[in-house]
Amino acid sequence: MIPAPFDYVAPTTVDDAVRALADAGEDAKVIAGGQSLLPVLRMRLAAPTKLIDLGRVAELRGIREEGGHVVIGAMTTHYEIQRDPVVDTHLRLLRLATDTVADPQVRHRGTLGGALAHADPAGDLAAPVLAMDAEFVLCGMDGRRTVPAAEFFVDYFTTALRPDEIVVEVRLPKLTGWHAHYEKFNRVAQAWSIVGVAACLRVDGGVIAEARVGLTNMGSVPLRATEVEAALVGHPATAATVRAAAAHAAEGTSPAADGNADREYRQHLARVLTDRALTAAAGV
Missing domain, CATH: 3.30.43.10 (Uridine Diphospho-n-acetylenolpyruvylglucosamine Reductase, domain 2)
Structure with missing residues (x-):
């Protein structure tokens, strides 16, 4: 048409x-x-x-370091994020998740800000930025304001953006040295996630000191698997710890039922994929 x-x-x-x-x-x-x-x-x-x-607005592009944060312009493409050494060093979870987005043609044109503002619950980048405690800088007629990722996603395809606002940049705390993995399940290559899991861990002396786990397509917005995180912190980075924590992955979720999966199957996938993502991140 x-x-x-x-x-x-x-x-x-x-x-x-x-x-x-x-x-x-x-x-x-x-x-x-x-x-x-x-x-x-x-x-x-x-x-x-x-x-x-927004394609001609140069100030919306680029990746830079600001103290303990990495700042990514809203019009920065997925391709640029994949290949940026700052992202790979400090935001490995985001880079790994970006690798799974669609195909090379889409990654050359698609942008981080556009994908996040679209707020598709099956999109692969919202859960990672939520897990990484990102902040969104928005600009409207009243000036600029900063909104945490936990407040940015409101509902299906709905965000905290006001009618006259655009996303200017995404600010992410550096997670240098953290272990990370993004695991998704889809029926065919390059498709949206039926369920996805974003996991990053800070391991100190064999013990999990901090844990962040985000869930893709397990509700109308990306979710933090807080029960999983709580079950990991303070415990040794072992397969047994990961298995026990992953069992909590579906708690507090309310996934949709559609032609790809019903609610119970998505909750089962969340537990399985969380186990896989954490196992890969922890290297156990």
Whole structure:
């Protein structure tokens, strides 16, 4: 199908983008890499009156270090994240999760900010940034504000973004030296996760000192597996510890039932994949 008619603007600064969004009203759409939005437009599941393209806003791109954080511009592509040495050193979980996103063509065009703002519960990057305690810097007509990942994801395809706001950057604490793994289950290669698990551990002297576990597609938003984390911390990094902790993975979850899996199967997958992710991260 062909998208419905719309006006198109391509601002070159964040301020101009925000102003264009505010002027256009609630019927406008922001396009980043377009890998999620363009299919929706072609199927006419959305019919915006104006499309605001962020592709020419240079300040939205790039990866930099700021003290104990790594800051990633919203328009930074998945391909750039995969190959950045700062990300690989300090944010290994994000790099590993990004490796599983779709295919090389999508990773060359898709962006971190666009994927997270889309807020698809099956998307593979929301659970890792949640597990890593990321913060989102948002900009609107009233200026900039920072929202923690735990408050950014509100519901299916719904975030804390106000109608006149865009994502400027994502700030992630450095997890240098942490062990990490992202495990996903899907029916075919390059597909969305039926369930995914993001795990990162800080091991000190053979004992798990800190643990972060995020769940993909186990609810309307990404979730932290807090019971799993609690069962890991303070215990030796062994297969027995991992197995016992993974048994708690489905607690507090409410996954959807669809053509891929029912609720009980997704909860079973969460336990199995958590075991696999933690086993790989801990190297046991």
